Amino acid sequence: MSAHLRRTFSPWRLGTIELPHRVIMGSMHAGLETLDDGGDALAAYYSERVRGGACLVITGGIAVSRQGSGALDFSVFGDPAGDARMARAVSAVHAAGGLIAAQLFHAGRYALLEGMTEPDGTPTRSVAPSPLPWRGARGAVPQELDEAGVLRVIDEFRLAAARAVQLGFDAVEIMGSEGYLINQFCSPVTNLREDEWGGDPARRRRFAVEVVRAVRRGVGRDVPIIMRMSGADLVPGSSTQEETDELARALVVAGADALNIGIGWHESTVPTVQAAVPHGVWLRYSEAIVSAICTLPDEHWVRDDEGRKGRSPVPVIASNRMNDLRDVEDVLGRRTVTAVALARPFLADASLVDHSREGRFDHVNTCIGCNQACLDRSFALAPVSCLVNPRAARESRYPVAVSLRTSSAARFAVVGGGPAGLVAASDLAGQGHRVTLFEASAELGGQFTLAARIPTKEDYALTVRHYESLLERQGVQVEVAHPAIVDELAEFDGVVVATGVRPRTIDVPGATLPHVLSYEEAIRGGVPSGPVVVIGGGGIGVDTAKFLVLSHDAVERGREFDARFGLAAPETMLEGSAYPQRVRMRRPLVHHDPRPGSSVTVLRRRGKFGAGMGITSRWVALGELRDAGVRMLADLDYDEITPDGVRVRFDDGRSELLAASTVIVCAGQVSHDPLSAELAARGVRHEVVGGALDASGVDAVRATRQGLDAARRLPRPASVPAA
The missing domain is CATH 3.20.20.70 (Aldolase class I)
Incomplete structure (x- = not known):
C-alpha cells in the first residue's frame, strides 16, 4: 500500500x-x-x-x-x-x-x-x-x-x-x-x-x-x-x-x-x-x-x-x-x-x-471532468460511457483483452498519438499484438496537449500521462517526431490511421497577414499584448478566449470561483492540498497575466456561441467569458482583416472595424489523412479513426470510441464481420 x-x-x-x-x-x-x-x-x-x-x-x-x-x-x-x-x-x-x-x-x-x-x-x-x-x-x-x-x-x-x-x-x-x-x-x-x-x-x-x-x-x-x-x-x-x-x-x-x-x-x-x-x-x-x-x-x-x-x-x-x-x-x-x-x-x-x-x-486514468460521455449522455437518455475510457459501461461488449500466444500475435502500426491513436495502440497491445505508434510531432497527445493549456482543462494532460505510462508497460514501440510513410507501414499486418485534424483556414482578405494566427499557434506560442479578435465562436473559439482571459493558476481560480458565486467561507481544500503543485508538475503551465476581457472580442457569423460543446459545460464556459468582460458579437460577415483589426458587416447593415493587434482564427478543423488512399491502393489493411475520418465538430468521445473499435476489428480476418 x-x-x-x-x-x-x-x-x-x-x-x-x-x-x-x-x-x-x-x-x-x-x-x-x-x-x-x-x-x-x-x-x-x-x-x-x-x-x-x-x-x-x-x-x-x-x-x-x-x-x-x-x-x-x-x-x-x-x-x-x-x-x-x-x-x-x-x-x-x-x-x-x-x-x-x-x-x-x-x-x-x-x-x-x-x-x-x-x-x-x-x-x-x-x-x-x-x-x-x-x-x-x-x-x-x-x-x-x-x-x-x-x-x-x-x-x-x-x-x-x-x-x-x-x-x-x-x-x-x-x-x-x-x-x-x-x-x-x-x-x-x-x-x-x-x-x-x-x-x-x-x-x-x-x-x-x-x-x-x-x-x-x-x-x-x-x-x-x-x-x-x-x-x-x-x-x-x-x-x-x-x-x-x-x-x-x-x-x-x-x-x-x-x-x-x-x-x-x-x-x-x-x-x-x-x-x-x-x-x-x-x-x-x-x-x-x-x-x-x-x-x-x-x-x-x-x-x-x-x-x-x-x-x-x-x-x-x-x-x-x-x-x-x-x-x-x-x-x-x-x-x-x-x-x-x-x-x-x-x-x-x-x-x-x-x-x-x-x-x-x-497508471490512473484520471477523470477530466468533461461530462461529454457521462452526464451529457445521461440527460439525453443515452447509455453513458467515458471519453478517456471508451470501454466504460460497455464492459460486456468489450471484455478485457486476453493476451494471445506469441505465435498468434500480429504486428500493427498506429499512426498518430492523439486520443484515438493512444486508445487503439493500448488496446491492440493489451490483446498481445506487437504495436508501433508513430507520432509526427515531438510529443504524444495531439489535441489534448492543446486542451491541457486551457485554464480549467489542465487535467487533460493526465490522460496523456496515463497512456504514455500504459504503452511503456505494454511494450509498445513509440516513435515520436516520426512522420510515418506508406513504405514502412506496408510491412505491418494492419494500420490504424489516427492522424487527426489541422486548423481550418479562412478565405477572407488579409488572412495571411503576419498578425493572424491559427488557434494552435496562439495556444502553443502565446499571444503578444494588445487587443485580440477571435474569429469563430464555436467550442475552439470559446476555449481560445478562456486561454486569453482566465488565470492559469489553479489556486487563484479557486479564490475567484468563491468570489464569483459568493460561496460560504473563504477557505477551500484546494489551497491546503498538494493538487496545484501536482498540476504544475504534470504539465508546465503557460505563465502570463490574463489580459482584460474587454480587450478580447469573439466573433461568430451565425448560430450559438459554444455550439458543439456539451450541454452541461457550454453554459459554464460562456458564463466565464461574460464575467470576464469578453465581447461576443454574432450575425455578421467578415469583410477583411487589416493591420489594425477586423472589419465586419452586421446583418443590419452596420460596418465596424474591430481593433486587434492579433487575430486568431478558430474556424473549425479539417481532416488530415495523408495515408489511407495509398494504403488502400497497396492493399494494406487499415482503419481510419477520429478526426482523420471526420473533422465535423470537436468530438473526442467519438474519436476514442473509434480507436477502440478499430483495435477490436483490425485483428479479425477480413472475412469476419465486426460485432
Whole structure:
C-alpha cells in the first residue's frame, strides 16, 4: 500500500458493515438499467470496478414508483424485469468480493415521464409537494400531493427498501439531494404548502424524516441506511445553512447510518461538477454538516466495539470534484468527514483504487471532468460511457483483452498519438499484438496537449500521462517526431490511421497577414499584448478566449470561483492540498497575466456561441467569458482583416472595424489523412479513426470510441464481420 494514503486505506464502519477503505463508488445513472440483456451490461460494469478495488458500489437511482422515475430509462422497484437485472448485478458484485447499495429514488417534479402511461392508458404525471414546473420538464406542471399521496409515497420508499433487501442489496441510499423529491419538500422554493408537510422548516423536513423512518421499517435493524442529503442547494431563496444543519441532525435521530453530502440542483446557476469547478471546493459543506451533527447528545453517537466515539455521531461522506486519492487523503487528514464518494472517476478508471493503493498514480486514468460521455449522455437518455475510457459501461461488449500466444500475435502500426491513436495502440497491445505508434510531432497527445493549456482543462494532460505510462508497460514501440510513410507501414499486418485534424483556414482578405494566427499557434506560442479578435465562436473559439482571459493558476481560480458565486467561507481544500503543485508538475503551465476581457472580442457569423460543446459545460464556459468582460458579437460577415483589426458587416447593415493587434482564427478543423488512399491502393489493411475520418465538430468521445473499435476489428480476418 502507498505510504502516502494511510488514512484512505484504513477501515471504517457503515452501520453494521465494516469497509476496508474510505472510498466508495457514488451513484451514477448509467443508462444500462433498462437494457434488454438480462442485466449483463450492468453486472459487468459494477463488478469490474469491484475487481479494481471498489469496496462499496451505490447504484444509479432505482425509482420507488413509476411516477418517481427520472425518465424512461430508469429501473423501477417492483418491475419483474428490472428487479431481475438488479439481482444479476448484485450477484456479480458479490462474486467479485464487493458490497452494493441500492439508491432509492424519486424525482418529484424533475421526473421526465413523456411517453409513460398508467395502466388505464392515461399519461403518467409527475408529483411534487407543490405544483411548480421546472424548465427541464418543458412546462409540465406536477400534481401536488395531497395528504394521502404524501403517505403513499413514504410507503413506496418503505416497500422499495424491503424489495432491495430481498434482491440481496447490502445497504440502501435514500436520494434526498440534487433537487429531487425529498429535497423539494425541504426547500421553501419548491414547498409552498401550509399543512403538516410545509409552512416552516420543521414541517418541510418532516417528509425526509418520515422517509428515513419508513425505510428503517423496510430494511430492519441490520441493513445500513445512507441518506444522500443536500449540503447546499445553490438556489436563491432555498434552505439556509441553519435549516440544513437542523435537517442533518433530524436525519441522524431518525435512523440514518451515514450522511452522503450532495451539492446543487439541476436548475442552479452555480456549476458543481464541471471542469471549471475547483477541486475540493465543496468540502466546506460536508464539514459544516459534521459540525452540525456533532452537537447531538451522546445517545445519538455510534461507538466502536470498545466504546469510543468516532469523528461524528454517524459517518459523513463528502463528494463532488475530487478525482485523485491523494486529494482524498488530504480531505481525510482534516479529521472531519469519514469517507469520500467518487463517481465519474470510477468511469474513467475501474482500477482507480488498486492503482492508487499501490502508489502507481501515473497508471490512473484520471477523470477530466468533461461530462461529454457521462452526464451529457445521461440527460439525453443515452447509455453513458467515458471519453478517456471508451470501454466504460460497455464492459460486456468489450471484455478485457486476453493476451494471445506469441505465435498468434500480429504486428500493427498506429499512426498518430492523439486520443484515438493512444486508445487503439493500448488496446491492440493489451490483446498481445506487437504495436508501433508513430507520432509526427515531438510529443504524444495531439489535441489534448492543446486542451491541457486551457485554464480549467489542465487535467487533460493526465490522460496523456496515463497512456504514455500504459504503452511503456505494454511494450509498445513509440516513435515520436516520426512522420510515418506508406513504405514502412506496408510491412505491418494492419494500420490504424489516427492522424487527426489541422486548423481550418479562412478565405477572407488579409488572412495571411503576419498578425493572424491559427488557434494552435496562439495556444502553443502565446499571444503578444494588445487587443485580440477571435474569429469563430464555436467550442475552439470559446476555449481560445478562456486561454486569453482566465488565470492559469489553479489556486487563484479557486479564490475567484468563491468570489464569483459568493460561496460560504473563504477557505477551500484546494489551497491546503498538494493538487496545484501536482498540476504544475504534470504539465508546465503557460505563465502570463490574463489580459482584460474587454480587450478580447469573439466573433461568430451565425448560430450559438459554444455550439458543439456539451450541454452541461457550454453554459459554464460562456458564463466565464461574460464575467470576464469578453465581447461576443454574432450575425455578421467578415469583410477583411487589416493591420489594425477586423472589419465586419452586421446583418443590419452596420460596418465596424474591430481593433486587434492579433487575430486568431478558430474556424473549425479539417481532416488530415495523408495515408489511407495509398494504403488502400497497396492493399494494406487499415482503419481510419477520429478526426482523420471526420473533422465535423470537436468530438473526442467519438474519436476514442473509434480507436477502440478499430483495435477490436483490425485483428479479425477480413472475412469476419465486426460485432
